[in-house]
Amino acid sequence: MLSLNVVGAGKLGRTLAALWHENSVFEIAGLFNRSAANAREAQDFIGAGTAVSDLNKLPPAQVWLLAVPDDQIATTAADLAPIIAQHHPLSGKSPILFHCSGALPASVLAASGADLLASAHPVHSFADPKRSFTDLPGSTVALEGNEEVIDVLEPAFTALSCNCIHLSPSQKVLYHTGSVMACNYLTVLMDLSLQVFQAAGIDNKSAMALLEPIVVQTVNNNFALGPTKALTGPLVRGDVATVARQTQALHQLAESSGTTGAGSDTTSGAQAVTLVELYRALGKAALPLAEKAGLSQDARRQLQSIFDES
Numbered sequence: 001m002l003s004l005n006v007v008g009a010g011k012l013g014r015t016l017a018a019l020w021h022e023n024s025v026f027e028i029a030g031l032f033n034r035s036a037a038n039a040r041e042a043q044d045f046i047g048a049g050t051a052v053s054d055l056n057k058l059p060p061a062q063v064w065l066l067a068v069p070d071d072q073i074a075t076t077a078a079d080l081a082p083i084i085a086q087h088h089p090l091s092g093k094s095p096i097l098f099h100c101s102g103a104l105p106a107s108v109l110a111a112s113g114a115d116l117l118a119s120a121h122p123v124h125s126f127a128d129p130k131r132s133f134t135d136l137p138g139s140t141v142a143l144e145g146n147e148e149v150i151d152v153l154e155p156a157f158t159a160l161s162c163n164c165i166h167l168s169p170s171q172k173v174l175y176h177t178g179s180v181m182a183c184n185y186l187t188v189l190m191d192l193s194l195q196v197f198q199a200a201g202i203d204n205k206s207a208m209a210l211l212e213p214i215v216v217q218t219v220n221n222n223f224a225l226g227p228t229k230a231l232t233g234p235l236v237r238g239d240v241a242t243v244a245r246q247t248q249a250l251h252q253l254a255e256s257s258g259t260t261g262a263g264s265d266t267t268s269g270a271q272a273v274t275l276v277e278l279y280r281a282l283g284k285a286a287l288p289l290a291e292k293a294g295l296s297q298d299a300r301r302q303l304q305s306i307f308d309e310s
């Protein structure tokens with residue numbers, strides 16, 4: 001079994017290490033976080049490995065996962081260069097280094113001085129390591145980089161019941177942007193929706209209860225029918241007056257939030273302005289979809305002019 005060091009054992013790092021330990025894929029060796037307490041927490045969660053308080057104290061390992069935030073990957077790889085150079089004669093073979101960023105290519109690890117580099121991006125939301133430990137199987141992992149490394153990582157993720165796909169470095173940024181729009185922005189839309197409900201006097205708990213079935217149904221419809229057929233509501237029906245009333249209501253919310261300085265409990269003036277802008281921008285983006293679904297040219301023009309008004 002190959003040994004694995006994890007640098008940055010946060011949400012993703014500790015989840016993958018725990019799963020690989022559980023499935024006897026890698027022998028978990030050293031765990032490093034800048035906060036020693038955080039590294040010890042990761043060790044407890046994984047149930048294996050040794051938390052170290054200094055990067056220099058990491059043991060030699062055949063595989064290194066750099067699961068630090070994206071902006072820290074290149075500098076962490078550079079910090080590891082002397083350590084890896086020192087370990088190299090001990091292990092007798094150049095170690096494998098990989099990161100899990102969706103947007104960055106494997107080459108961002110080049111400053112480590114190692115040759116065997118890859119990136120492996122699980123298309124999964126690691127919001128809570130305990131949930132991800134159970135939910136990761138079935139997720140897709142996008143692999144990119146050195147073929148020798150891919151030959152190690154692909155079976156490692158397949159052993160966790162993940163499906164692997166292969167990307168070129170030039171695909172990564174847009175591939176990741178697509179994932180962010182569908183996944184992270186869905187969460188942002190949920191939060192904005194709760195703010196609008198709040199402005200209508202409906203508390204978060206009640207709003208979540210009424211939203212859960214329709215949001216789940218909408219997501220399911222998108223996968224079963226595709227976005228064109230899944231789109232319902234005033235835009236696709238061509239209910240121009242309803243859309244005008246909703247735009248007006250958001251405008252009034254922005255104005256009242258601006259004049260009181262605070263607005264509703266959760267909606268600041270700036271946030272209320274964002275709500276109007278987003279409602280308009282997403283409305284515009286929906287028009288080609290609505291037209292494909294049968295919206296008339298006339299209704300489309302009227303809706304477009306509502307969204308274009310400042």
Ligand SMILES: NC(=O)c1ccc[n+]([C@@H]2O[C@H](COP(=O)([O-])OP(=O)(O)OC[C@H]3O[C@@H](n4cnc5c(N)ncnc54)[C@H](OP(=O)(O)O)[C@@H]3O)[C@@H](O)[C@H]2O)c1
Nearest residue numbers: 008009010011012033034035038067068070100101125126
């Ligand atoms: N979360 C997701 O849903 C998800 C999904 C797919 C891919 N990814 C990728 O996975 C990677 C990690 O993301 P994450 O969500 O797991 O982040 P995270 O929960 O913030 O974990 C990052 C960990 O790195 C440590 N760290 C930060 N700077 C460091 C440094 N300079 N040296 C050593 N350790 C450092 C942090 O601990 P200390 O502060 O104690 O150092 C933290 O525990 C990113 O590349 C991200 O793009 C994440």
